[in-house]
Amino acid sequence: MATFYNLHPQNPQQRTIDEIKDALTRGAIMLYPTDTVYAIGCDLNSKSAVERVRELKNLSNDKPLTFLCSSLSNISEYALVSDEAYRIMKRLIPGPYTFLLPATKLVPKLVMSPKRKTTGIRVPNQQFCQALLQTLGNPIISTSAHLPDEEGEFPTIGLEKAKLFDALENLVDLIIDNDSEPGFEVSTIIDFSTDSPAIIRQGLGWEELQNWLTVKN
Numbered sequence: 001m002a003t004f005y006n007l008h009p010q011n012p013q014q015r016t017i018d019e020i021k022d023a024l025t026r027g028a029i030m031l032y033p034t035d036t037v038y039a040i041g042c043d044l045n046s047k048s049a050v051e052r053v054r055e056l057k058n059l060s061n062d063k064p065l066t067f068l069c070s071s072l073s074n075i076s077e078y079a080l081v082s083d084e085a086y087r088i089m090k091r092l093i094p095g096p097y098t099f100l101l102p103a104t105k106l107v108p109k110l111v112m113s114p115k116r117k118t119t120g121i122r123v124p125n126q127q128f129c130q131a132l133l134q135t136l137g138n139p140i141i142s143t144s145a146h147l148p149d150e151e152g153e154f155p156t157i158g159l160e161k162a163k164l165f166d167a168l169e170n171l172v173d174l175i176i177d178n179d180s181e182p183g184f185e186v187s188t189i190i191d192f193s194t195d196s197p198a199i200i201r202q203g204l205g206w207e208e209l210q211n212w213l214t215v216k217n
Contacts, residue, residue: 002031002168002175009178012128014135021135023174029053030174031165034068035126036096036204037144037183038164040172041068044139050110053141056171064113066098066120068140070133075099075121078106078139085192094125096204100191111141118193128178144186 003023005016024030024043029052031040040056042049044067054061069075072089079101081089089099103112103119112119122142124130133140145168165175188209189201199209 001170002172004165004175004177007128007176007178009180010127012131012178014131017128017131017135020132020174020176024049024136024140027052028173029056030176031145031168031172032128032174032176033126033178033180034122034129034142034183035094035124036185036187039142040145040168041141041143043136044108044111044141047108047110050108050141053143054110057143059143061110062114064118064120065111066122066142067111068122068124068129068133068142070130071123074133074139075101075123078104079119079121080104082192084197088190088192088197092205092209093123094130095123096125096185096187097209098122098187098189098201100189100193100200102193116193120189122187128176 005020007013007016020030024046027046027049029040029042029049031038040053042053050065053065069078072086072093075081075089081101085099085101098120100118100120103117107119129140145164161177161181169175183204185204186201188199188203188206191198191200
């Protein structure tokens with residue numbers, strides 16, 4: 001059964017953040033709130049934990065995993081960022097956007113797309129995620145908290161929090177609660193891995209992005 005942690009939404013307690021960090025470095029996986037939906041995640045550099053996340057989500061190794069970075073400069077350590085991508089990303093982060101970018105050698109092969117050598121990265125606009133990223137010193141895997149069942153997909157996105165926790169408490173090591181309700185809108189995905197940036201999924205923040213692109217053009 002998972003260990004529960006309750007944190008203040010704006011000022012998460014550092015002592016608790018330290019405990020969560022220690023668990024992640026030992027290979028724990030967690031259910032945690034982001035600025036979009038609740039996510040399942042772990043330390044990017046823990047191979048055993050990443051493998052557990054893949055198994056939990058029933059994701060084959062050719063399916064890339066998104067991870068969270070703390071800032072644009074942090075992204076540049078894990079991805080190749082063109083001048084155009086930099087200008088757009090600087091405008092959008094932190095926020096509910098996932099950027100597909102060519103991966104650097106720091107990205108574990110178990111995380112990136114093996115054929116395209118790309119990776120998905122977000123910079124969340126959320127206090128807990130930012131505090132944990134700063135304390136851990138590594139990016140955090142972030143895959144939406146929905147699970148496959150015998151009939152297809154178990155729709156945990158949008159569930160009320162108590163039901164979400166009940167569904168996953170025996171499948172993860174840590175459950176993080178910051179008194180927020182689970183979101184139901186995923187992030188907007190922007191592909192910067194080709195010559196022309198492309199919107200490949202409309203999610204949270206899409207309208208703001210569209211308005212900005214309209215004004216820019």
